[in-house]
Amino acid sequence: MIDIGLQVWVAVVNFLLCMALGYACACRLALMTAETTSKIFRAKYALLFAAASASGFGPVFTQWPTVTQCFLEVAILVHLGGGMRAWSQGIPAYARKKTKAQEVHA
Amino acid sequence: MNGLPQPVPIDPVTVLTMLTGRHVDAQVAAVIAAYMAIFLGACLGGAWSLSARERDRDATAGRSPTSRLSSVAYLFGVVLVAIFFTVPAAEWLQGQYQALEVRWTLFPLAAVIAGVGDRWPDVLRWAIGLGKRAIEAWASARTPKDPHNIGRDE
Numbered sequence: 608m609i610d611i612g613l614q615v616w617v618a619v620v621n622f623l624l625c626m627a628l629g630y631a632c633a634c635r636l637a638l639m640t641a642e643t644t645s646k647i648f649r650a651k652y653a654l655l656f657a658a659a660s661a662s663g664f665g666p667v668f669t670q671w672p673t674v675t676q677c678f679l680e681v682a683i684l685v686h687l688g689g690g691m692r693a694w695s696q697g698i699p700a701y702a703r704k705k706t707k708a709q710e711v712h713a
Numbered sequence: 714m715n716g717l718p719q720p721v722p723i724d725p726v727t728v729l730t731m732l733t734g735r736h737v738d739a740q741v742a743a744v745i746a747a748y749m750a751i752f753l754g755a756c757l758g759g760a761w762s763l764s765a766r767e768r769d770r771d772a773t774a775g776r777s778p779t780s781r782l783s784s785v786a787y788l789f790g791v792v793l794v795a796i797f798f799t800v801p802a803a804e805w806l807q808g809q810y811q812a813l814e815v816r817w818t819l820f821p822l823a824a825v826i827a828g829v830g831d832r833w834p835d836v837l838r839w840a841i842g843l844g845k846r847a848i849e850a851w852a853s854a855r856t857p858k859d860p861h862n863i864g865r866d867e
Contacts, residue, residue: 630781630785632760633760633763633781633784633785633788634781634784636760636763636764636784637763637766637780637781637783637784639763639764639765640764640765640766640767641764641765641767642767644764649761649764649765650761652760652764653757653760653761653764654757654760656756656757656760656788657753657756657757657760660752660756660792661749661752661753661756664752668729668733668745668746668748668749668752669733669737669742669745670732670733670749
């Protein structure tokens with residue numbers, strides 16, 4: 608049986624990590640528009656934001672987080688951090704919607 | 714006993730109730746599960762609507778164009794609105810169409826309510842316009858034509 612004190616600490620760490628994840632997603636989602644960004648990227652970040660929010664507020668819904676869950680969140684944060692430079696200058700080319708000319712060329 | 718297996722409910726709310734029900738009372742678990750489904754749907758819909766938002770939409774309202782804080786505030790707002798309006802909307806829908814049970818419609822309704830986001834005034838304006846046109850068409854169909862004017866407009 609897990610110690611209740613440890614469980615609360617894990618929940619606090621999980622909440623902070625999830626808020627960081629949610630904030631990172633919100634920042635990127637704020638850059639996107641329906642006209643400029645591909646639907647796949649919009650859906651990916653919307654899904655990640657929903658998952659991070661649900662995980663962060665898990666204890667409210669009696670879903671207590673685990674230590675491994677926190678490790679996963681750290682890994683996702685590191686992964687998102689890798690693309691920080693590209694996203695700081697607007698929507699990167701790989702996330703942009705293809706124009707008609709690009710589709711014809713492809 | 715007729716030997717047939719009982720159908721197992723697989724709707725999202727029942728599944729979430731089964732997952733949360735270990736620690737709390739069954740009734741509380743059902744409420745928690747329902748709001749978990751709403752919260753998930755609202756976050757998904759809200760994030761999708763934020764990604765579709767025009768960058769100059771905030772600028773026209775006197776705010777800086779989709780700043781980080783304004784986008785977080787937007788998400789918080791749409792999720793809150795979805796949490797408040799999903800249950801009444803789902804119950805109204807079930808009242809209109811018996812087949813649309815609340816436990817099935819909570820998640821998609823929350824996603825739609827948050828997904829429309831700050832475009833609700835546009836949707837309402839469109840619905841009012843549609844209603845006006847329908848009433849006008851109905852009224853003109855019911856108005857008896859003046860027998861002296863028949864054929865004069867043509």
